[in-house]
Amino acid sequence: MKRIIPFSKYFVPAMIFSGILIVIGLVGYVVKGGFNLGVDFQAGLLQEIQFAPTAFHLSYDGRGNAAISFNRNNLYIVISGSGLEGVTHEFPFSTFGTTDSLIAGLSGIEGIHAIGVAPGTTPSRLLVQSAQGNPQLGVDPFVVHYLPPDAEPIAIEDVRETLSPLGTVSVQVLGASSERRFMIRMEDQEIQGSEGVSAEKIIRALETRFGAGGVAVTRADYVGSRFSKQLTDQVGLLMALTLLLITIYASIRFKPQLAIGAVLAIAHDALIIVAFVTWTRMEFNTTTIAAILTILGYSINDTIVIFDRIRETLRIYPEAPFEEVLNRALTETLSRTVITTLTTMLAVLSLFIFTTGSMKDFALALLVGMISGVYSTIFIASGFVNLWTIHAKKRTKKKFAGVPVASKA
Numbered sequence: 001m002k003r004i005i006p007f008s009k010y011f012v013p014a015m016i017f018s019g020i021l022i023v024i025g026l027v028g029y030v031v032k033g034g035f036n037l038g039v040d041f042q043a044g045l046l047q048e049i050q051f052a053p054t055a056f057h058l059s060y061d062g063r064g065n066a067a068i069s070f071n072r073n074n075l076y077i078v079i080s081g082s083g084l085e086g087v088t089h090e091f092p093f094s095t096f097g098t099t100d101s102l103i104a105g106l107s108g109i110e111g112i113h114a115i116g117v118a119p120g121t122t123p124s125r126l127l128v129q130s131a132q133g134n135p136q137l138g139v140d141p142f143v144v145h146y147l148p149p150d151a152e153p154i155a156i157e158d159v160r161e162t163l164s165p166l167g168t169v170s171v172q173v174l175g176a177s178s179e180r181r182f183m184i185r186m187e188d189q190e191i192q193g194s195e196g197v198s199a200e201k202i203i204r205a206l207e208t209r210f211g212a213g214g215v216a217v218t219r220a221d222y223v224g225s226r227f228s229k230q231l232t233d234q235v236g237l238l239m240a241l242t243l244l245l246i247t248i249y250a251s252i253r254f255k256p257q258l259a260i261g262a263v264l265a266i267a268h269d270a271l272i273i274v275a276f277v278t279w280t281r282m283e284f285n286t287t288t289i290a291a292i293l294t295i296l297g298y299s300i301n302d303t304i305v306i307f308d309r310i311r312e313t314l315r316i317y318p319e320a321p322f323e324e325v326l327n328r329a330l331t332e333t334l335s336r337t338v339i340t341t342l343t344t345m346l347a348v349l350s351l352f353i354f355t356t357g358s359m360k361d362f363a364l365a366l367l368v369g370m371i372s373g374v375y376s377t378i379f380i381a382s383g384f385v386n387l388w389t390i391h392a393k394k395r396t397k398k399k400f401a402g403v404p405v406a407s408k409a
Contacts, residue, residue, distance in 0.1 A: 062111020
């Protein structure tokens with residue numbers, strides 16, 4: 001016969017331990033001044049930048065207007081204006097494979113002046129389009145950037161250190177480290193301060209540290225405080241709605257005490273992740289929200305599997321003490337729980353090891369959440385159901401304690 005593990009002995013110590021962790025998390029939230037909010041929850045100036053050297057400069061002094069646009073395969077120059085028919089000049093990178101050949105082709109357009117900066121053998125497919133400046137070409141040179149394939153990654157800590165003299169700034173890695181892309185947000189109060197912090201000041205500070213002409217702005221927006229507050233409110237509503245729907249589902253499928261136990265378990269997991277994010281100062285952004293919701297889904301799935309086994313075991317052993325039934329059900333599902341969790345954690349661990357930026361934080365939060373999910377299912381959800389059953393039996397005994405037993409005639 002398989003040995004039954006006495007999980008019930010550890011229910012109360014586990015609840016005390018969890019309570020201590022949650023209190024520590026709440027204290028950390030107060031002491032640390034709340035979450036380390038990421039760029040998604042702060043009003044202010046938002047820029048997506050890429051560290052990419054200058055490939056060449058373009059200017060235009062001809063008739064009408066000249067606009068530039070390009071993608072991975074082609075570069076386009078559109079000439080238009082009053083009294084002119086719109087003309088589009090296309091330069092396929094398959095034909096103009098290097099910046100030298102591309103510059104020669106561009107210089108053939110009347111009024112266009114192209115001056116190379118990068119080595120002439122630089123492949124045209126490495127060009128990076130920048131949103132910096134006006135896409136309409138004029139007398140002032142328009143900078144076209146490129147990303148060398150052997151470019152060294154830039155550490156996010158160096159970017160933060162460079163921008164820290166400008167005020168409160170948030171920096172987030174975008175994509176792979178080899179792409180050298182970052183999202184930068186300057187808080188609203190810093191922008192509206194006495195001196196003001198403009199997009200130009202941010203770029204100037206970065207170019208002073210990392211090289212002139214080496215920063216391409218791929219996106220520039222201003223996010224108002226109203227939108228930021230709306231996003232924060234929606235996150236709170238989303239979390240509350242998730243808990244409500246899980247409560248309704250669990251109440252329909254199980255008895256009330258099991259439904260409440262399941263909700264307490266996922267609430268426990270959410271608070272543990274909040275404590276972890278608070279004390280590690282991990283950025284709290286939409287990726288963190290996605291991690292929390294993923295953890296809640298994983299945890300409730302594990303809880304429902306175990307509760308199903310508890311219900312089946314009660315049918316098989318209707319006369320057995322509830323603690324014995326609980327311990328038997330948890331023991332029988334332990335191997336399934338451990339194998340499933342470890343298998344999933346191997347995949348998440350790969351994400352944590354081989355990725356960077358927000359994806360690495362996402363994987364780390366999932367690792368912590370999965371451990372918490374297994375723990376809460378066994379000791380929090382099951383422990384609550386056990387305590388509920390014990391108190392229910394005590395109330396039943398008290399209710400019928402004074403009722404005389406009918407004697408047989």
